[in-house]
Amino acid sequence: MTGTYNKTKEVALISTPWPLYNRPSIQLGTIKAYLHSKHPEVEIHADHVFLKIAASLGYPLYHEISERTWLAEAVYAALLYPQRFDVIEKLFNRLAKSGSLIKKAGFKKITSVIKKTTDTLIADCNWKNYQLAGFSVSLCQLTSTLYFIKRIKQKFPQLIIAIGGSTFSGSTTPELFSLFPEVDLVVNGEGELPFSRLVGYLKASVNLSEIPPIPGIIKAETVKSNGASMGFQQMKNLGDLPPPDFDDYFELLKSLAPRNMFFATLPVETSRGCWWQRPSTSGKSSGCAFCNLNLQWEGYRTKDPAQVAAEIDYLTARYQTLAVSIVDNVLPRRTSKEIFQKLIGLEKDLRMFSEIRATTSWPELNLMAQAGMQEVQIGIEALSTSLLTKLHKGTTAIQNLEIMRDCEALGIANYSNLILHFPGSDEQDVAETLRSLAFAVPYRPLKTVSFWLGLDSPVWQNPEFYGIKSVFNHPNWGCLFPKKVSNRMRFMIQAYRGDLGYQRKIWRPVEDKIKTWQKTYTELNGRPVESPTLNLSDGRDFLIIRQRNLNSETINHRLVGTSRLIYLFCRHHRSIKRIRDRFPAFAEDKIIAFLKMMVDKKLMFEENGRNLSLAVPVKPIDSKILKGGSYERTHPHGSKIFPMPERP
Numbered sequence: 001m002t003g004t005y006n007k008t009k010e011v012a013l014i015s016t017p018w019p020l021y022n023r024p025s026i027q028l029g030t031i032k033a034y035l036h037s038k039h040p041e042v043e044i045h046a047d048h049v050f051l052k053i054a055a056s057l058g059y060p061l062y063h064e065i066s067e068r069t070w071l072a073e074a075v076y077a078a079l080l081y082p083q084r085f086d087v088i089e090k091l092f093n094r095l096a097k098s099g100s101l102i103k104k105a106g107f108k109k110i111t112s113v114i115k116k117t118t119d120t121l122i123a124d125c126n127w128k129n130y131q132l133a134g135f136s137v138s139l140c141q142l143t144s145t146l147y148f149i150k151r152i153k154q155k156f157p158q159l160i161i162a163i164g165g166s167t168f169s170g171s172t173t174p175e176l177f178s179l180f181p182e183v184d185l186v187v188n189g190e191g192e193l194p195f196s197r198l199v200g201y202l203k204a205s206v207n208l209s210e211i212p213p214i215p216g217i218i219k220a221e222t223v224k225s226n227g228a229s230m231g232f233q234q235m236k237n238l239g240d241l242p243p244p245d246f247d248d249y250f251e252l253l254k255s256l257a258p259r260n261m262f263f264a265t266l267p268v269e270t271s272r273g274c275w276w277q278r279p280s281t282s283g284k285s286s287g288c289a290f291c292n293l294n295l296q297w298e299g300y301r302t303k304d305p306a307q308v309a310a311e312i313d314y315l316t317a318r319y320q321t322l323a324v325s326i327v328d329n330v331l332p333r334r335t336s337k338e339i340f341q342k343l344i345g346l347e348k349d350l351r352m353f354s355e356i357r358a359t360t361s362w363p364e365l366n367l368m369a370q371a372g373m374q375e376v377q378i379g380i381e382a383l384s385t386s387l388l389t390k391l392h393k394g395t396t397a398i399q400n401l402e403i404m405r406d407c408e409a410l411g412i413a414n415y416s417n418l419i420l421h422f423p424g425s426d427e428q429d430v431a432e433t434l435r436s437l438a439f440a441v442p443y444r445p446l447k448t449v450s451f452w453l454g455l456d457s458p459v460w461q462n463p464e465f466y467g468i469k470s471v472f473n474h475p476n477w478g479c480l481f482p483k484k485v486s487n488r489m490r491f492m493i494q495a496y497r498g499d500l501g502y503q504r505k506i507w508r509p510v511e512d513k514i515k516t517w518q519k520t521y522t523e524l525n526g527r528p529v530e531s532p533t534l535n536l537s538d539g540r541d542f543l544i545i546r547q548r549n550l551n552s553e554t555i556n557h558r559l560v561g562t563s564r565l566i567y568l569f570c571r572h573h574r575s576i577k578r579i580r581d582r583f584p585a586f587a588e589d590k591i592i593a594f595l596k597m598m599v600d601k602k603l604m605f606e607e608n609g610r611n612l613s614l615a616v617p618v619k620p621i622d623s624k625i626l627k628g629g630s631y632e633r634t635h636p637h638g639s640k641i642f643p644m645p646e647r648p
């Protein structure tokens, strides 16, 4: 590209539909703040354009679409390729759930509203003021970004268009320039450093072709001469990032009609990358077998806990909202306790969400709850340890049950998934899952998701290992894009030939069980009873466990003496040896018989010789008791389990 540009022009950062409308784009906010700190004289505008579209379409309908990748991509695909409208509409109608707002609105109406609003937005913006427009593209934003770029470039061919984000990391890029000549540059990896250097050069040089190579910025000619070589540069220290700048989003929100106002959620990051995904010497990815979430980063970097707390304090004060969503793929292992301690110290009634690993300890989870963590997504993924091993999660079913119980105890809503149909999973995995499910029913149900193959994920990189015969773009891309594009681009969502038919068959009983679980949990917890379905009240030298059931009477159990102590000790999953060492006065065969009885009654879970108490404490248990304390000597022989009369 050899165009000549006006040095004084501004920079636009744009995020198109379909991110969640109720929060600003963290990518735009972070890059804007960083660019501003490096180039204070350059006007940077962050256009969270998806909010404008959401307001015009109506939030409930926008939200429904934004939750469904294929439906979201279909809308702008139909605008991008109007000649393919019928094929795309067919796909849309096939995938839209009957009775949904989407179905009621219909594809024609949705696309017509979106087209009108998008075209008006593009027409109303004075693009002549801009020298550079950077588009951040994550999940569900591919076709919408391409449509915006196409329309803008038609009218303003001089504008430099850069595109980046997680969708353009990994091996997606090489064909992009020839298929979409409107794109001038691709940012590979995170944007702060490459984009800042680009803006620096553009201040001095008005000719894009004169700009020297910048690691992490790919020009069409670079790809032509170097093949797929992309270069890369990322922040060494996240401490160098200023707090994100969400001013544009909140100004836009204020400008909307009163009926479209809401309290927004603030996205914040405490780290980038994933510590579980260690670099491997073979060149293949480690980490969870299905995961391709960290393609734009190398290694794992964290912010200092003091910086995180100061940022959250600053953002909540500046934007007058207390809802915070931590957008990390995984929280820092070493510093997250300190982060939440500092957040407690803010003395603000935060309402937080975060993704967490199942290995998160009780003390850490407890701190999170005190700091205001109200919702989490745990990397549960499976309730079978053999399957968790195949998924390379580094966790076990018993750990998953433990953290599900802890969330229930702390009142943290756990919205986690169970992956079905993972290639290579077998009847043993299903049998283990069904067994665990029988013990998981007191806790908030998991949501089933069918495995999908992510580009550059470990499974994608090593398909033979998982019994996959071939991998290719998901066929739905072939509906959304013309052949010349779908055959040459590599998309983030891939498909494969393997054992899918077998997988669908073996996982059916699990799907049925989960539906029953969801129904039972909703009914049991919809009643005016404040205690969890399986709950525990401690009476100091005895404890009572109540087991509420949907279609039968509540069963009450009383544990006294050593039985009580063992039950409390197994609040964290314990091996027989640990239990025996803790309670030496209690014969091993008696311990084993007691544990077996508890498992038979679904009051404890056993896996590979480890034992976990399942009842949810009505009040947090004193940590001294959990460590065993001195109760063993006080009640050396008094162990019995008493069934109690039903409650009226």
Ligand code: SF4
Binding pocket: 273, 274, 275, 276, 277, 286, 287, 288, 291, 292, 293, 294, 329, 330, 357, 379
């Ligand atoms: S799923 Fe989460 S824990 Fe697993 S590799 Fe991906 S980011 Fe890391």
